[in-house]
Amino acid sequence: MSEALNEQALARYRNDFLKEVEERVEEGEWVKMCMQCGVCAGSCPFGPHWQHSPQKIFMMIRAGKREEVLTSDSMWMCTSCYNCVVRCPRQLPITQIIHGLATYAHRLGLAPRDQPTRHFSRLFWKNCTRAGRVNELKLTLGLYFKDGLVSGIKKAWALRNIGLGMLLAKRLNPFELIRGHECSDKAGIQKMLKKAHELENRRRGFQE
Amino acid sequence: MTQAVATNQTILVVGGGISGVTAALEAAECGKDVVLVEKNPALGGRTTMLYRYFPKLCHPTCGLEINLRRIKANPRVRVLTMAEVTGIAGTRGDYTATIRIAPRYVNGNCTACGACAEAVETMVDDPFNYSLNRTKAAYLPHAMAYPLRYVLHPSIIGTPDAERAKAACKYSAIDLDMKEETIKLKAGAVIWATGWQPYDAAKIQPYGYDRFANVITSVEFERLADPRGPTGGAILRPSDGKQAKNVAFIQCAGSRDENHLRHCSRICCMASLKQTNYVRESYGEEAKSTIYYIDIRAIDRFEEFYAKVKSDPRVKFIKSKVARIAEDAKTKDVVLHGVDTEGYHRYANTHDLCVLAIGMEPSVPAERIPAEVIADSSGFIEATPEGSAIFGAGCATNALDVNRSVQSATAAALRAIQVINQVARAEA
Numbered sequence: 001m002s003e004a005l006n007e008q009a010l011a012r013y014r015n016d017f018l019k020e021v022e023e024r025v026e027e028g029e030w031v032k033m034c035m036q037c038g039v040c041a042g043s044c045p046f047g048p049h050w051q052h053s054p055q056k057i058f059m060m061i062r063a064g065k066r067e068e069v070l071t072s073d074s075m076w077m078c079t080s081c082y083n084c085v086v087r088c089p090r091q092l093p094i095t096q097i098i099h100g101l102a103t104y105a106h107r108l109g110l111a112p113r114d115q116p117t118r119h120f121s122r123l124f125w126k127n128c129t130r131a132g133r134v135n136e137l138k139l140t141l142g143l144y145f146k147d148g149l150v151s152g153i154k155k156a157w158a159l160r161n162i163g164l165g166m167l168l169a170k171r172l173n174p175f176e177l178i179r180g181h182e183c184s185d186k187a188g189i190q191k192m193l194k195k196a197h198e199l200e201n202r203r204r205g206f207q208e
Numbered sequence: 209m210t211q212a213v214a215t216n217q218t219i220l221v222v223g224g225g226i227s228g229v230t231a232a233l234e235a236a237e238c239g240k241d242v243v244l245v246e247k248n249p250a251l252g253g254r255t256t257m258l259y260r261y262f263p264k265l266c267h268p269t270c271g272l273e274i275n276l277r278r279i280k281a282n283p284r285v286r287v288l289t290m291a292e293v294t295g296i297a298g299t300r301g302d303y304t305a306t307i308r309i310a311p312r313y314v315n316g317n318c319t320a321c322g323a324c325a326e327a328v329e330t331m332v333d334d335p336f337n338y339s340l341n342r343t344k345a346a347y348l349p350h351a352m353a354y355p356l357r358y359v360l361h362p363s364i365i366g367t368p369d370a371e372r373a374k375a376a377c378k379y380s381a382i383d384l385d386m387k388e389e390t391i392k393l394k395a396g397a398v399i400w401a402t403g404w405q406p407y408d409a410a411k412i413q414p415y416g417y418d419r420f421a422n423v424i425t426s427v428e429f430e431r432l433a434d435p436r437g438p439t440g441g442a443i444l445r446p447s448d449g450k451q452a453k454n455v456a457f458i459q460c461a462g463s464r465d466e467n468h469l470r471h472c473s474r475i476c477c478m479a480s481l482k483q484t485n486y487v488r489e490s491y492g493e494e495a496k497s498t499i500y501y502i503d504i505r506a507i508d509r510f511e512e513f514y515a516k517v518k519s520d521p522r523v524k525f526i527k528s529k530v531a532r533i534a535e536d537a538k539t540k541d542v543v544l545h546g547v548d549t550e551g552y553h554r555y556a557n558t559h560d561l562c563v564l565a566i567g568m569e570p571s572v573p574a575e576r577i578p579a580e581v582i583a584d585s586s587g588f589i590e591a592t593p594e595g596s597a598i599f600g601a602g603c604a605t606n607a608l609d610v611n612r613s614v615q616s617a618t619a620a621a622l623r624a625i626q627v628i629n630q631v632a633r634a635e636a
Contacts, residue, residue, distance in 0.1 A: 037502045042531025042546035056552050089465035
């Protein structure tokens with residue numbers, strides 16, 4: 001599905017990656033407004049730890065470096081602190097664009113496979129949309145066991161005191177593992193999400 | 209001077225900076241009667257507060273001297289200082305302006321001998337040096353002040369200091385009973401030339417102008433370089449008086465920023481390029497200037513000046529808008545953080561002093577002008593409404609350098625003269 005989407009996008013936009021971003025990425029139409037002053041890059045608390053700063057990503061989009069942008073793990077490093085948005089002299093919604101790019105890269109299947117934030121996002125989405133409620137126990141365990149059984153048991157063991165404390169404080173219910181609480185109209189929620197997905201596809205020109 | 213007679217063939221010029229003075233003189237020298245209203249105690253405005261002009265690096269005193277001489281020689285120009293226009297009523301060819309005149313407490317007998325300043329003990333912030341130093345509460349606004357007359361700071365009125373000043377004056381020039389007065393003047397046309405003010409640098413939070421002693425604005429740096437400034441022309445940093453040999457200039461401080469001023473202030477690039485010369489002249493080969501910029505806008509034909517500064521090995525250019533400034537707690541040096549656009553390198557550079565090339569905003573934003581004008585989104589006057597005779601001049605209309613302000617003022621004078629000629633023909 002995602003490969004087909006990627007093929008379509010390639011055929012449709014050819015070398016015009018900026019146009020692709022403008023039409024298909026949330027708030028993407030703002031990218032061309034960047035004047036490359038560098039305040040976002042300098043203001044980002046994660047700055048030294050990611051490969052491409054927002055400033056660099058925007059320039060890469062304009063330079064048509066599609067592959068490099070969409071496979072970059074930088075968008076997944078954003079912590080949504082909004083420092084860049086507050087300071088941008090052109091008031092670009094930088095955080096939103098960065099998340100938009102991450103989402104788009106994910107849909108096209110180009111986002112880095114083992115990126116932990118991406119993994120968590122998928123886990124969260126699946127967990128949350130299944131029953132219309134987040135099952136925190138399942139979500140946490142899912143994250144612990146992402147690298148296999150042994151490493152999962154080790155992580156759980158290391159945090160056993162916290163878990164026990166939460167159990168005693170009634171912040172953790174072990175029976176959630178069996179069934180868990182659910183939204184009363186589960187089917188309704190899923191129908192709504194399906195509709196939203198369709199609407200987005202239509203608006204962005206995705207064909208599935 | 210307050211009993212100025214004016215008719216509807218008079219041109220009222222609001223603001224006595226370089227634009228207002230120019231407009232008043234151009235009109236008066238064409239034979240029109242002019243009333244020039246200035247808020248401060250002396251004419252000249254922000255131009256007098258500059259050390260040197262770009263691109264020739266000459267001193268503003270020179271041009272100022274010529275203009276003041278023209279004013280003194282011309283009986284058609286009447287000057288009201290410490291006066292503010294609070295209202296304008298009427299229509300083209302028939303305006304009535306309300307003018308509030310603040311008391312100076314010194315009358316025309318003053319010979320500027322300075323005896324009152326010696327007698328007074330109270331010190332007040334010196335507005336001429338952007339409050340970088342303090343001056344006596346009886347003071348001459350600056351060395352070339354016109355009118356050449358002392359002023360008493362209102363804070364000492366009613367104190368023994370005021371009496372001391374009065375007693376010290378041999379010419380009965382001090383009149384402590386002066387009151388604020390409001391007068392009304394007729395005018396056929398109005399030239400609005402209230403000029404600019406530096407943007408409030410403390411609002412640019414990441415640069416810490418209000419937190420760090422060694423972050424100053426370009427207008428303050430101009431005073432530091434001036435021999436008549438607070439340091440006698442030595443470029444010393446405020447925290448400890450150490451020689452500032454390694455100076456950083458941050459461009460677009462407040463300008464081109466939707467969070468602050470959305471316009472390009474136009475003069476700041478040239479001002480910083482000019483100011484690197486001050487550092488060079490003071491410290492020779494030991495001088496080090498670094499300009500942080502988005503792009504250098506050496507307007508018009510000044511590209512050559514930029515090229516000259518660029519060829520100086522003691523001036524470095526870094527293409528980057530600085531993200532934030534930190535202070536070294538021990539040395540009080542400033543540390544500039546950011547990422548440069550040419551290569552995306554992260555930097556943390558230490559400097560002795562940081563100068564913010566501060567943006568220009570109109571002193572009186574259009575919505576506070578007591579008359580109808582067409583303004584742009586920054587509050588500058590863009591045009592005169594159809595059928596009106598209120599014309600903007602100088603920095604009230606845009607961010608301009610001295611040269612362009614003078615051009616703009618001459619244009620405004622010509623428009624005003626045309627209105628007066630029409631009025632005169634109608635009345636003849």
